[in-house]
Amino acid sequence: MRGRYERGGRVGRGEREAVADGVRLYEAARAVAGDHARAVDAVRAALKPLHDAAVARELDALPVSRLQDVTEGRLRLGNVEKNGFGTVGRVLDAGAYRLRQIPGVGQRTADQALAAARRLAEAVHETVAVRIDVDRPEPDTTALVTALHVLVEAGPGARRAVDRAAALAERMGPPLAGAKPAVGRFRMLLAGQEKRARALAAVAEVRELTEEAAREGLPELFAQASVDLLRGPSSEVAAWVDFELRSAEYYSLLAEISGRLPDAAAAEGFLPEGIAERVRAQQLDDTHRRVSLRGYQAFGARFALAQRKVVLGDEMGLGKTIQAIAVLAHLAAEGQSHFVVVCPASVLVNWTREIEARSALRAVVLHGPDRHEAFADWKGRGGVGVTTYEALRGFPAPGGGEVGLLVVDEAHAVKNPQAKRSQAVALWAERCERALFMTGTPMENRVGEFRNLVRMLDAGVADALGGQGGPVGSVAFRKAVAPVYLRRNQEDVLTELPSLQRTDEWEQPSASDDAAYREAVYAGNFMAMRRAAYARPANSAKLERLREIVREAGENGQKTVVFSYFKDVLSVVKDALAAELAGGGATVCGPLDGSVPAARRQGIVDEFAAVPGPAVLLAQIQAAGVGLNMQAASVVVLCEPQIKPTIEHQAVARAHRMGQVRPVRVHRLLTTGGVDERLVAMLEEKSRLFDAYARRSAVAEADPDAVDVSDTELARRIVEEEQARLGAGDTSEGRPVPDRP
Known part of the structure; x- marks a missing residue:
């Protein structure tokens, strides 16, 4: 019998060790799954009383x-x-x-x-969704936050480990079962020749899977994940502090575990089923990514990969940057080495921080006096080159296939095809196989501007949108643009976002306000009309209301951001608040305006966020209303109405966005009887157009260009109407001054 066994196949120490290694790996994989399941069950148990x-x-x-x-x-x-x-x-x-x-x-x-x-x-x-009140940490919510903290701290590595563990266990289980006869000599002696052959084949498969797992670092990944999943927070206070810093990740996990995910159609931007199905089938590699994605964010990244050249038009605050980084990480995992991000100077620092914090990719700043040396370094070593629209014009356009992805942030800045920055972006987009344009405001005044963006990505889709033969109305428009355009709105996908309360603060102008306004009207100076309420600070009705709002916010321990289009208005506000807050311990940061270097802007926002108590950040709306994140503020003040609704939306979204843990109150300061009333009415009409074409909407069909009015024409019309109302004589001589802050 011994001879027959030796001829049929011999099992030795090597085979037994191979099976033992496979068993240990298999048990480690199952342990990770069990540790993760227990952490998830702890969250569900803590969630139940709050949900009930x-x-x-x-x-x-x-x-x-x-x-x-x-x-x-x-x-x-x-x-x-x-x-x-x-x-x-x-x-x-x-x-x-x-x-x-x-x-x-x-x-x-x-x-x-x-x-x-x-x-x-x-x-x-x-x-119904559970909202965690950071200002009222009750025992039940504390239990939920501490349970979630375990999973958040474990991070994407734990999720990756659990997924890999499940896949490995599924593959390893059958050969381990088949290899059982090979773990003992007598079993093999008693087994028939065919059974012995199968056992040795199973041993070989176990060994191969074990070696493959070792090459991929799975034993270490599983061990680290188990350690992370079994480690609790150092204290309840630590868990609460971490929640306030990373609330978006907590809520993302909570939505996933509770099963209360956003409506699938909304999360997929109401795309036609054919396109949505293709996007769902797109794989997304997370090897180089260090952040978990929400379902709608993963879909957005897949959309960009599947469709190759697209506009991601998600509403402000939904994490477009994270989605772009997910696309970059996926392409890097596929072997791509060179990428470019083009953005406004104000968010250069934010982009480099996000890339380095959220991925394993190298960020290279291609800006400033050393930009050409940095460009040469990027060409040689690869990475994500982060540059500005202006700097891009000075770099040679890439050859075909050289750049894996071109990301264009705040892409509405290149809507004018005659502008040199637009031409530079268009050339790069043409030379790159993939392009991701990102903007929460793909159309500000007219659909034609959005068509210009689309033309850089897909001329065929752009042609289908234009002229007499193009689609009429919002529904047809969105259907035609679906191959290159994806948009989701906060209200559809962020169920946990704290409330947003908007209040129009109508003030009766004081006598001195009225006098300053009349002077501006008689002079035909539109911009002076807009800021007349601050021209004489001693008796300014708006300024008095602003003081009250800031005072109330400070008494409640809240931070406030004050936006204005005008630098001189911010200067007046700063002086007024300095006197108001003198001795009160509150800090006034800024003003953050266009004269502040791009690299310094994020620093000012960080200082504002780091103030332990009440603080006020003064910001020019064009400089700070785009790109910078101000979740530390829960009170927003707009000193005057803006000409474009998107400017106001962007400014508010700096505070009311994913990661905000407190309700946000927005106060728009307005005076009766003049330019503010006319601008508010105009903003409502422009918002209607934006909703119909850029957001999902069931608004009745309308001509997309019906309400288009250029800023200059708008200013001229308002000046003439106000001159006529106030009896300023011949309005033909009144002309608005250029739109300058």
Whole structure:
């Protein structure tokens, strides 16, 4: 028998060790999965009481009349409401027996009312989201934050480990089972020749899988993930501090674990099914990425990869930068080595920080006096070259296939095809196989401007949008542009975002305000009209209201950002607040305006965020309303209405964005009876156009150019109308001055 065994196949120490190594790897993979499952179960257990309480609050706020909606008006609930059961929650708590005690309510009515209430309760249970109040750390929310902290701290590495562990366990399980006879001599002696051959083949497969895992560093990955998943926070305070710093990651995990993800169609930008299906099939490699993605963000990255040249038009605050970095990381994993990001100078620092923090890629700043040396270094060594529109013009355009991806941030800045910056970007986009244009405002005044952006990416799609034969109306427009355009809105995909409260602060102008305004109108000076409310600070109605807002915010420990188009208005505000806050301990940062070097702008925002108590950041809206993140502020003040609605939206989105943990209050300071009233009416009309064409909308069909008015024409019209209203005589001589701050 011994001879037959030796001829059929010999098992020795090497085979036994190979199987033992495979078993250890298999058990490590299963341990990672178990550790992760326990961490997830801890989050679910902490979430349940908070979610149940949120459902109860929602049901207690629903009037009992909503039950008629569910039953199409068949229920008669007047007596139910009169007897103190005025909400759906109260009806559910009462139960059938208590409801039947109400005069006029029989068995059938009680049963129908309860059935309708349960249907509403099920809907609320599926849709209500838990919001974590950082200012009121109750025991239940603290338990949830600490449970989430384990998974957030473990980071993308743990998720990658769990995914790889699941795949390895699936592959390793069958050969380990087949290799069992090979772990002992007597089993092999008793096994038939065919069974011995299968066992040795299984051993070979186990050895191959183990060696492959070792080459990929999986044993170390699994061990580190288990350590991270078993390590709790150093303290509850540490968990809360980390939550405030990285709330977006906490909420992302919470949405995933709770299953309360945004509507799939909304997360996919309501793309046609054919395109959406192709995007879903696109793989996304996370090897070089150091941040987890939300579902809609992963879809956005896949969209850019699948469609190759696109506009990502997500609303401000949804993480377009993270999506771009995910695309860069994927392409780097595929072997691409050179990438370029083009952005405004104000966000150069932010881009380099994000690339280095969120990925393993090398960021190279191609800006400043040494930009050509830096460009040569980037050409030789590769990485992500981060440059500005102006600097890009000085670099030679790449050859075909040289640049893996061109990212153009705030791409609406290149909407004018006659501008040199636009021509430079267009040339680079033509020479690159992939291009990702990013903008939350793809169209400011007219659809034609958006068409110009699309032409740089896909001339065929652009042609389909133009002229008499183009699509008419927002629905047809969005369908035509779907191959190159993806947009999602905050309200559709960020269910946890704190509330945004907008208040128009209408002030009656003081006598001195009115006098300054009349002088500006008589002079035909549009820009002076816009800032007349601050021309005489001693008696400024707007300035007095601004002081009150800042004072109230400070008393509540809140930070405030004050935006104005005009540098001289910010100077007036700074003087007024310095006197107001003198001795109060509050800090005034800025002003952050166009004269501040790009590298310094992020530093000012960081200083503002680092102030431990109340603080005020003064910012010129053009310089700080784009790119910089100001989640530290929960109060926003707009000193005057802007000419474009997108300028206001961008400014507000600097604070009300993913990562904000407090409700945001926005105060727009306005004076009655003059240019502010006219601008507000115009902004509402421009917003309607933007909603119809750039956002998902069911607005009725309309001519895309119907409300287009250039800024100069708008200023001229308002000046003439105000001169006529105030009896300034011959309005033909009044001309607005150039639009300068």
